[in-house]
Amino acid sequence: MNIKYLEVNEVRSSNRNKKMTTPVSENEIITLENVSKAYSTGAPALNGVTLHINRGEFVFIVGDSGSGKSTLIKLLLRELTPTEGNIRVMGYDLNKLRHRKIPKFRRNLGIVFQDFRLLKDRNVYENVAFAQRIIETPTKEMKKNVPSILATVGLAGKYKAKPKQLSGGEQQRVALARALVNKPSILLADEPTGNLDPKNSWEIMKLLEEINEAGTTVLVVTHNREIVNAMQKRVVTMKKGVIVSDEEKGGYIDDED
Amino acid sequence: MKIRTFGYTLKQGFSNIFRNKWFSLASIATISACLFLFGIFYAIVANFQNIVKTAEEGVSVTVYFDEGISDERIAEIGEMIEKRVEVSKVVYVSAEEAWEGFKTEYLGEYADGFTENPLANSMNYQIYLNDVSMQSALVTYLESVEGIRQINKSEVTATMLTGINALIGYISIGIIAILLAVSIFLISNTVTIGISVRKEEINIMKYIGATDFFVRSPFVIEGIIIGLIGAVIPLGAIYLLYHQVIEFVVGRYAMLSQLLNFLPIETIFKVLTPVSVIVGVGIGFLGSITTVRKHLHV
Ligand SMILES: Nc1ncnc2c1ncn2[C@@H]1O[C@H](COP(=O)(O)OP(=O)(O)O)[C@@H](O)[C@H]1O
Ligand SMILES: [Mg+2]
Numbered sequence: 001m002n003i004k005y006l007e008v009n010e011v012r013s014s015n016r017n018k019k020m021t022t023p024v025s026e027n028e029i030i031t032l033e034n035v036s037k038a039y040s041t042g043a044p045a046l047n048g049v050t051l052h053i054n055r056g057e058f059v060f061i062v063g064d065s066g067s068g069k070s071t072l073i074k075l076l077l078r079e080l081t082p083t084e085g086n087i088r089v090m091g092y093d094l095n096k097l098r099h100r101k102i103p104k105f106r107r108n109l110g111i112v113f114q115d116f117r118l119l120k121d122r123n124v125y126e127n128v129a130f131a132q133r134i135i136e137t138p139t140k141e142m143k144k145n146v147p148s149i150l151a152t153v154g155l156a157g158k159y160k161a162k163p164k165q166l167s168g169g170e171q172q173r174v175a176l177a178r179a180l181v182n183k184p185s186i187l188l189a190d191e192p193t194g195n196l197d198p199k200n201s202w203e204i205m206k207l208l209e210e211i212n213e214a215g216t217t218v219l220v221v222t223h224n225r226e227i228v229n230a231m232q233k234r235v236v237t238m239k240k241g242v243i244v245s246d247e248e249k250g251g252y253i254d255d256e257d
Numbered sequence: 258m259k260i261r262t263f264g265y266t267l268k269q270g271f272s273n274i275f276r277n278k279w280f281s282l283a284s285i286a287t288i289s290a291c292l293f294l295f296g297i298f299y300a301i302v303a304n305f306q307n308i309v310k311t312a313e314e315g316v317s318v319t320v321y322f323d324e325g326i327s328d329e330r331i332a333e334i335g336e337m338i339e340k341r342v343e344v345s346k347v348v349y350v351s352a353e354e355a356w357e358g359f360k361t362e363y364l365g366e367y368a369d370g371f372t373e374n375p376l377a378n379s380m381n382y383q384i385y386l387n388d389v390s391m392q393s394a395l396v397t398y399l400e401s402v403e404g405i406r407q408i409n410k411s412e413v414t415a416t417m418l419t420g421i422n423a424l425i426g427y428i429s430i431g432i433i434a435i436l437l438a439v440s441i442f443l444i445s446n447t448v449t450i451g452i453s454v455r456k457e458e459i460n461i462m463k464y465i466g467a468t469d470f471f472v473r474s475p476f477v478i479e480g481i482i483i484g485l486i487g488a489v490i491p492l493g494a495i496y497l498l499y500h501q502v503i504e505f506v507v508g509r510y511a512m513l514s515q516l517l518n519f520l521p522i523e524t525i526f527k528v529l530t531p532v533s534v535i536v537g538v539g540i541g542f543l544g545s546i547t548t549v550r551k552h553l554h555v
Contacts, residue, residue, distance in 0.1 A: 100468075100469070104466070106465065107466035109466075117460075119462075121276045131466075134462075134465060134467045134468075136262055139261055182466075
C-alpha cells in the first residue's frame with residue numbers, strides 16, 4: 001500500500017504569532033498552552049495542559065479511562081472550548097474561531113472514533129464521498145478519489161455494502177477512508193482500535209503509520225499497550241487531567257496505584 | 258451553492274423520506290388529518306355563509322307613499338334613499354307592476370274579473386341592503402322622510418340572520434383555534450420522534466466539516482415534500498367526498514334543497530387549495546428547520 005497523494009494544505013492566519021504568550025515555531029501544528037477544561041460537574045477534565053506537536057509527528061496519547069484524553073481531542077476539534085488557556089491548530093486560534101468558521105476549520109482535520117460513526121443508511125462509497133461533497137469536489141475528481149482511497153484502506157470491491165454488513169475492522173477502514181479522502185493536515189483518532197480484534201487493530205495502526213509517513217500529522221488515543229510499545233513513537237501519558245510524561249520513542253507507562 | 262450540490266441536496270431530501278419511512282408516514286398522516294379537518298370545516302362554514310348571504314340578499318324594505326304624491330317627489334325620495342350607505346339597490350315598482358305581481362302570485366286565472374287596478378296606490382320602492390344588521394338604522398331614517406306613508410320591514414328575518422352570522426363567526430374562531438392547537442401538539446410530537454435518528458447523523462456530518470446549511474438543506478426539502486403530500490391527500494379526499502355528501506343531504510332532505518344553495522366545489526377549492534398547500538408546506542418547513550437547528554451546535 002502506498003500513500004503518495006497527501007500534501008500539507010493547512011490555512012494560516014496572518015496574525016499567527018500575535019496572541020500566544022510564547023512564540024510558535026513555523027513547524028508547530030498543534031499548540032496547547034495551560035489549557036484547562038472543567039465540565040459543569042466534577043473535577044476539571046483537563047488541568048493546565050501544555051503540549052506542542054510538530055508537523056508530521058506521530059503521537060500516541062495514553063492514560064487511564066477518565067484521564068481527559070477524549071476531552072483533549074474534543075478541544076482540538078473545536079467541539080469544546082477550554083475554560084482556560086490557548087489552543088492553536090494549523091494557525092487557527094480556536095478560542096477566537098467563529099461558529100460559522102468551524103466547518104472550514106474541520107475540513108483540514110481527519111477524525112476517527114472508536115464507534116466508527118458512519119452514516120447508517122448510506123453505502124461505503126457514499127459514506128466516503130460525503131466528505132468530498134461537503135467541499136464541493138467536482139464529480140469527476142470525486143469518482144477518482146473515492147475508489148482510490150478505498151483501495152488504499154483495503155476496501156476495493158465493497159462500495160455497495162451498508163455499514164451493517166461490514167465487520168468492525170472494515171467499518172473502521174471506511175471511517176479512515178472518509179477521514180483521509182480530503183487530504184487533511186492532521187488526523188485525530190480517539191481509540192480507533194477500541195472495538196477491534198488484535199489483527200484488525202494492527203492493520204489499522206499500520207495504516208495510520210503509512211498515512212503519517214506520507215506527511216500527515218497523526219494523534220492517536222489508545223489503550224493498546226502492545227501496539228504502543230512495539231511502534232516506538234512519541235507517547236504522551238495523561239493522568240487526572242494532567243500530562244505526566246511525554247517521551248520520544250516511549251512506551252506504555254503502567255499505572256502504579 | 259454549486260449546481261451539483263443542489264442536485265445532491267434535492268436527491269437526499271427525497272431519499273430521507275424513504276430512509277425514515279415510519280417517521281415520514283406519521284408526519285404525513287398528522288398533517289393530512291389536521292388539514293382534512295380544516296378542509297371539512299371550511300367547506301361547511303363556506304356553505305353556511307353562502308346560505309345566509311343568499312337569504313340576506315332577499316331581505317328588503319318596502320316603502321309606500323302618501324296619497325296624491327307627485328312623481329317628482331317619488332323620484333326625489335328614490336335619490337335620497339340611494340345615497341344611504343346601508344342601501345345596495347333600490348327598485349321602483351309601479352302600481353301596475355305591483356298588481357301584475359299580485360295577480361300571478363295569488364290570483365292566477367281568477368284575476369280576469371278585475372277591470373281596474375285595485376292596487377292603484379301601491380307603487381313602492383323595494384330597498385335591498387348591504388347588510389341586514391343595518392335595517393333598523395335605515396328604517397329610523399325612512400320614518401323621518403316626508404311623503405312616505407308606510408314602511409314594510411322583515412324584523413324577524415333580519416335579527417335572525419344577524420345572529421346566525423355572529424354565531425358562525427364565533428364557532429369558526431373557536432374551531433380554528435382548537436384545530437391549530439391540536440396540529441401544533443401532534444406535529445411537535447411527531448417531530449420529536451424523528452429527532453434521535455437525525456441527531457447522530459447530524460453530529461457525524463458536522464464532525465466532517467459540513468456547514469449548517471449543507472446539513473440542514475436536505476431535511477428542509479424533506480419537510481417541504483412531506484408537507485406538500487400532507488396537503489394533497491386531504492384535498493383529494495375532500496374533493497371526492499364533497500359531491501357525495503351534498504347528494505346525500507339533498508336526497509334525504511328534499512325540502513331543504515330549495516333553501517340550501519350549496520357552493521360548487523370549484524369555489525371551495527379556490528380558497529382551500531392555496532391555504533392547505535401553504536399551511537402544509539409551512540408546517541413541514543418550520544418543523545424540519547427547528548428540529549435540525551436544535552442539533553446543529555456540535
Ligand atoms: N460531557 C461531560 N460532562 C461532564 N463530565 C464529563 C463529560 N465528559 C467527560 N467528563 C468527565 O471528564 C473526565 C475526563 O473524561 P474523558 O476526557 O472522556 O476521559 P478519557 O477519554 O481519558 O477516558 C472524566 O472524569 C469524565 O467523567
Ligand atoms: Mg475517551
